[in-house]
Each structure stands twice: as C-alpha cells, then as structure tokens.
Amino acid sequence: MVEIESIPIGPYRIGPDHSPLVIAEAAVNHQGDFETAKRMVYIAHAMGAHIIKFQIHVLDNEMLRETPQSANFAEPLYVTLDKTNLSIDQHRELKRLCESLGILYLCTPFSRIGADMLEELGVAAYKTGSGELTNLPLIEHIGRKGKPMIVSTGMCTIEEVGETVALLRQLKTPFALTHCVSAYPTPYDRVNLGMIARYRELFSVPVGLSDHSRGIYTGIGAAALGACLIEKHFTLDRQQPGPDHPVSIEPDELSELVKGVDAVFRGRGAERQIFPEEREIVAWARESVVSEVAIPRGTVITPTMVWVKRPSPGPGAVAAKDLKKVIGKVAKTDIPKDSQIRWEQLNA
Structure with a gap:
C-alpha cells in the first residue's frame, strides 16, 4: 500500500483518510452576472458543497485574440471569456460571502497576473486547469507562492504529468x-x-476527479475508488446557453453528489466482524439443529430425525454448522418434536 500524505486546503485536508471534498465548479456558468455568481455561492453552500470555484481571466496576459475555439463555444474563446469575466473586486466580495457562509472560495488563474491577483486576495490554495498542466512557467510561478495546489491532468500524457x-x-x-x-x-x-x-501508485499524492461526464455517477464511483476530491461543473439551469451548462449538474444533483460521495467514503472499509447493529438480527437469522420428530430417550439419532431451522441457537444449543456431529449420537433424554437440540441432551 502506497503511503499518501494529506495536504491542507483551508479548513480541510485532502487525503485518503479524509472524506472527499466536493468542488462546485462555477467557472463561467454565471454568464458574467455578479448577482447570479452570488446566488450560486448561496445554493452551492446550501447543497453541502465544501468548495465553490470560479475563474479569473486577464485575457491579454493569457491568450492571443486569434485563439481557436472548441465546439462547445458558440463564439470565439476570447469573446466568451471577456463577456463572462468578473472583476477582482467582485471576486473579493465573492470570497467574503463564502467566508461568511462557511464554504471555501477557490479560483483558477490562467496567467501570471491572474495568479498574482489571487495571491493579493489571500486565497487558501490554487487550482490549475488541464490546459495549464504543460505550462511549466506558470506552474512554477504559482508553485513558488507556497500555497497548496490542485492540478488537473486532462489532455496530457503520463510523461507530461510526471514533468509537472x-x-x-x-x-x-x-x-x-x-x-x-x-x-x-x-x-x-x-x-x-x-x-x-x-496516479496514486505512480506519484504517491492525493488524487481526485475533475469530471466532465453527464450526471453524478462517475463522481460517486470515483469516491469508491479512493478519489480524495470530486470536481463537477455546477449550474443553476442546464438549459442556459454557454460552453459548460450542458455538462454541469444542477443544485439537486449537487446535493446528491455530496451525500453520495460521503456515504461511499464511509462505506469503503474492509473489516469483517459481527457488528453491534447486527446482533439483534443474529438472534433470529441464524439456524440451529432441531428435532423433526419426537426422539425418545436412548434413541440413536439418524438424519431423518433432525434438520436445521431458525432461530439461532441459544446457550448450549447445537448450531446448524454442527448438524453432522449430532448424527449417530444417543438421546440422553426425551426430545420433543420441533425443539432445539442441546448438547446436554446427547451422549458424548
């Protein structure tokens, strides 16, 4: 078993011995509307998410205007991000709101200036997107700040992950x-x-899932496989236009994800014993050896005279697993029909 050391992130720790953290990724699903962004904070907190994460873009420091777009964008990437970007003052207010509610604020920078702005804001940690995994200059710039980092690994090779x-x-x-x-x-x-x-075996670090599949199934499955955090895009309405809404989860799904991840984490143990909660069930669910017919004293017990039935054997009664040990014994007393057979009723 690889030893994984947990890392701190705000009031939490990320590691295999801690319940997985659920990150509600707001991204640009607020459409650039600050009131919607605040509402997302309130709802993510109410649904039980541990963290809500936004993005901060300083566009001319992170991309050329001619950057191509993928099929999930209806407009050029630069235009979409420009329209949906929030100001640093708005981020500051979102962080204050998160602190007042008790949900951790995180934000992804995509440039040196964006990272420096978040450092001035006093963020607890940094989350970098998959596109930045191979941007070693930016990774180093952020890493030198000394704050914990969560590093996404989409669109890459194992070798590239190893370099980072x-x-x-x-x-x-x-x-x-x-x-x-x-x-x-x-x-x-x-x-x-x-x-x-x-990843856990290769790199001996806490590993989570940043998930873009539909629904919450794979997030809950990841928790069963040891994921220490689950990140899902979050929206108030999946039917809105925008690049991320179709793959985002809505508030009720976020609530179920949080509950499901915690339930699965608590259910991951590998201990086998009779638990205290099982004991009252043991009393009726197991079987003991019982008489199928009346057995007079002095009778040699044959297979047709006995079988196994509920309830569980009481003190001195013969357990079902010992049925074969009863065959051939001699009854020392009269044994009524349909009664549990006790060892004291049989010869040695």
Whole structure:
C-alpha cells in the first residue's frame, strides 16, 4: 500500500483518510452576472458543497485574440471569456460571502497576473486547469507562492504529468492531482476511473476527479475508488446557453453528489466482524439443529430425525454448522418434536 500524505486546503485536508471534498465548479456558468455568481455561492453552500470555484481571466496576459475555439463555444474563446469575466473586486466580495457562509472560495488563474491577483486576495490554495498542466512557467510561478495546489491532468500524457509532478516536488509545493478527461461531455467509456489508482501508485499524492461526464455517477464511483476530491461543473439551469451548462449538474444533483460521495467514503472499509447493529438480527437469522420428530430417550439419532431451522441457537444449543456431529449420537433424554437440540441432551 502506497503511503499518501494529506495536504491542507483551508479548513480541510485532502487525503485518503479524509472524506472527499466536493468542488462546485462555477467557472463561467454565471454568464458574467455578479448577482447570479452570488446566488450560486448561496445554493452551492446550501447543497453541502465544501468548495465553490470560479475563474479569473486577464485575457491579454493569457491568450492571443486569434485563439481557436472548441465546439462547445458558440463564439470565439476570447469573446466568451471577456463577456463572462468578473472583476477582482467582485471576486473579493465573492470570497467574503463564502467566508461568511462557511464554504471555501477557490479560483483558477490562467496567467501570471491572474495568479498574482489571487495571491493579493489571500486565497487558501490554487487550482490549475488541464490546459495549464504543460505550462511549466506558470506552474512554477504559482508553485513558488507556497500555497497548496490542485492540478488537473486532462489532455496530457503520463510523461507530461510526471514533468509537472517533478517540478512541484522540486519547489516543495504541496499538491494533489485530479484525473480529468477534457471532453464536453466525456463519454463514460472515456472517463477511465482506473487512473485514480494509477496516479496514486505512480506519484504517491492525493488524487481526485475533475469530471466532465453527464450526471453524478462517475463522481460517486470515483469516491469508491479512493478519489480524495470530486470536481463537477455546477449550474443553476442546464438549459442556459454557454460552453459548460450542458455538462454541469444542477443544485439537486449537487446535493446528491455530496451525500453520495460521503456515504461511499464511509462505506469503503474492509473489516469483517459481527457488528453491534447486527446482533439483534443474529438472534433470529441464524439456524440451529432441531428435532423433526419426537426422539425418545436412548434413541440413536439418524438424519431423518433432525434438520436445521431458525432461530439461532441459544446457550448450549447445537448450531446448524454442527448438524453432522449430532448424527449417530444417543438421546440422553426425551426430545420433543420441533425443539432445539442441546448438547446436554446427547451422549458424548
């Protein structure tokens, strides 16, 4: 078993011995409307999410205007992000709101300036997107700030993940990885939940899932496989236009994800004993050896005279597993029909 050291993130710890954290990824699903962004904070908190995460874009510091777009964008990438970007003052107010409610605020930067703005804001940790995994200059810039990092790993090779891991280890930056497939939506046969264990074995760090498949199934499945955090895009209405809404979960689904992930985490043990909660069931659910007929004293017991039936054997009674030990014994007393047979009723 690989030893995984947990890392701190705000009031929580990320690691295999801690219940998985659920991140509601707001991204640009607020459409750039600040009131909607605040409402998302309130609802994510009410649904039990541990963290809500936004994005901050300083566009001319992170991309050229001619950057192409993927099929989930209706407009050029630069235009979409420009329309939906929130100001640093709005982020500051969102962070204050999160602190007042007790949900952790996180935000993904995509540039040096964005990371520096978040540092001034006093964020507890940094989450980097899959597109930045191979951006080693930015990873190093963020890593040198000394805050914990959550690093997504979509669109990459194992070798590229290894390069980023080596850099963060060199910087002594505490970090976790999230397995991710950057397809919107991710088909279930591309989710590859087995990568959670593979990353854990390869890199000995906490591993989570940043999930773009539909619904909450794979998130709950990831918790069963040891994921330490689950990130899902979150929306108030999946029918809204926008690049992420179709693969996002709505409030009721977020609530079920939080409950499901915690239930699965608590159910992951490998202990086998008779638990206290089972004992009253044991009293009726097990079987003992009983007489099928009246057995007079002095009779040699044959297979047709006895069988196994509920309830469980009381003190001195013969348990079902010992049926064969009864055959051939001699009854020392009269044994009525339909009664549990006790060892004291049989010769040695």
